[in-house]
Amino acid sequence: MTITGTHYSNLDKAMAYFNKHLFNSELPDVMLTMSRKKNCLGYHHFEKFNDMNTRLGVNEISLNPDYFSERTPEEVLSTLVHEMVHQWHYIVGEPSRKGYHNKEWGSLMKEIGLYPSSTGEHGGKETGQRMSHYIIEGGDFEKVCGAFLLKHGNPLLVYSEIVTAEAKEKKKTRDKYVCPTCLTNAWAKPKTKLMCGEHEVMMIVEEEN
Numbered sequence: 001m002t003i004t005g006t007h008y009s010n011l012d013k014a015m016a017y018f019n020k021h022l023f024n025s026e027l028p029d030v031m032l033t034m035s036r037k038k039n040c041l042g043y044h045h046f047e048k049f050n051d052m053n054t055r056l057g058v059n060e061i062s063l064n065p066d067y068f069s070e071r072t073p074e075e076v077l078s079t080l081v082h083e084m085v086h087q088w089h090y091i092v093g094e095p096s097r098k099g100y101h102n103k104e105w106g107s108l109m110k111e112i113g114l115y116p117s118s119t120g121e122h123g124g125k126e127t128g129q130r131m132s133h134y135i136i137e138g139g140d141f142e143k144v145c146g147a148f149l150l151k152h153g154n155p156l157l158v159y160s161e162i163v164t165a166e167a168k169e170k171k172k173t174r175d176k177y178v179c180p181t182c183l184t185n186a187w188a189k190p191k192t193k194l195m196c197g198e199h200e201v202m203m204i205v206e207e208e209n
Contacts, residue, residue, distance in 0.1 A: 008032060010155030011063075011080070014148060018081050021144045022112045027087055028059075035062040041132070042079040044086035046095075059087050073154045074145050078114060078135055081145075085109050101131040113139025177203040 011032055019027045037043065045060040061083040068076055089095050089105050096102040106116040106126045113136045117124030120132035135142055177186045179196035186194055186203060194203040 007156070010152075013152060014077060014080065014155045015061075015084065017148045017152075018077075018084060018144065021147075022081065022140060023084065023088055026091060027084060030059045030061050030087060033060060033062040034065050036064055036066050037062070040064055041067055042083050044083040046087075046090055059090075061087065068156050073149060073156060074135065074142075076156060077145055077148075078133065078141060081112065081141055082109070082114060082133055085112065085114070099129055101127055101129070103127055109133060110136070111140075113141030113143075176206045178206045179203050 015030075015032065019025055035043070042061070042063045045062075046057075061080070063076070063080060063083075085105065085108050086095075089108055093104045093108065095105070101116060103126070109116045114133040115136050116126045116131055116133050118126075118128050118131055120134055122134065124132070174187050175190050175192075177188060177192075177194045178184070179199060179201065180203075181196065181199040181201055184196060184198075184203075185206075188194055190205075195201065196203055
C-alpha cells in the first residue's frame with residue numbers, strides 16, 4: 001500500500017472509532033478528502049458526491065493538511081470530529097442556511113466534548129457563519145481520542161506546509177542581479193555588491209513579482 005493509501009486508511013480507522021464511540025455508529029460512510037482551502041482547517045459538504053451503484057448522495061469531509069504540522073494529533077482529530085458533527089446534524093437535527101452554525105449544532109458539539117467558539121478559545125461566540133471550537137477538558141472527545149491514540153498511535157502520516165513570505169525569505173539563498181544599462185543578469189548571495197564590468201555600474205536586485 002502507498003503512503004497515501006495508508007494515510008487514508010488510518011483516518012478511516014479514526015472515523016470508524018469516533019463514529020462508534022461518539023455517535024453510536026449512526027453516521028453513514030463519507031468521502032474523505034484533503035483540501036488546501038485557504039484559512040480553513042476542514043469542512044463538510046452535504047451529499048457532495050453520488051454513489052455510482054446506489055445513486056444515493058454521499059457526504060464529503062475534508063481536512064487541510066497545511067495545518068497538520070502546527071497542531072497536535074488531538075487538535076487535528078477534533079477538526080475531523082467537528083465535521084462529523086455537521087454530518088450528524090443533518091441526520092438528527094435541522095441545519096440552518098449553508099455554512100451557518102446554529103444553536104442546535106452547538107448543543108451537539110458540546111454533547112460529544114467540543115465547545116463551539118468563533119475564536120477557538122474560551123469566550124468566543126457560540127454560533128455564526130465561521131466557527132471553530134476547543135476541546136472540553138474531561139469531555140467525551142478528549143477521553144475517546146486519548147483511547148484511540150493510545151491504541152492505534154498517530155494516524156497522520158503526511159502533511160504539507162504553508163510557505164509564508166517570511167519563510168521564503170529565510171529559504172532564499174541567492175538573488176538575481178540586473179545591470180540597469182545592458183540588462184545582463186547575474187546571480188549571487190543576497191546583499192552581494194556586483195558591478196557590470198562592461199558599463200562599470202552597480203547591478204541591482206531584480207524584485208520578484
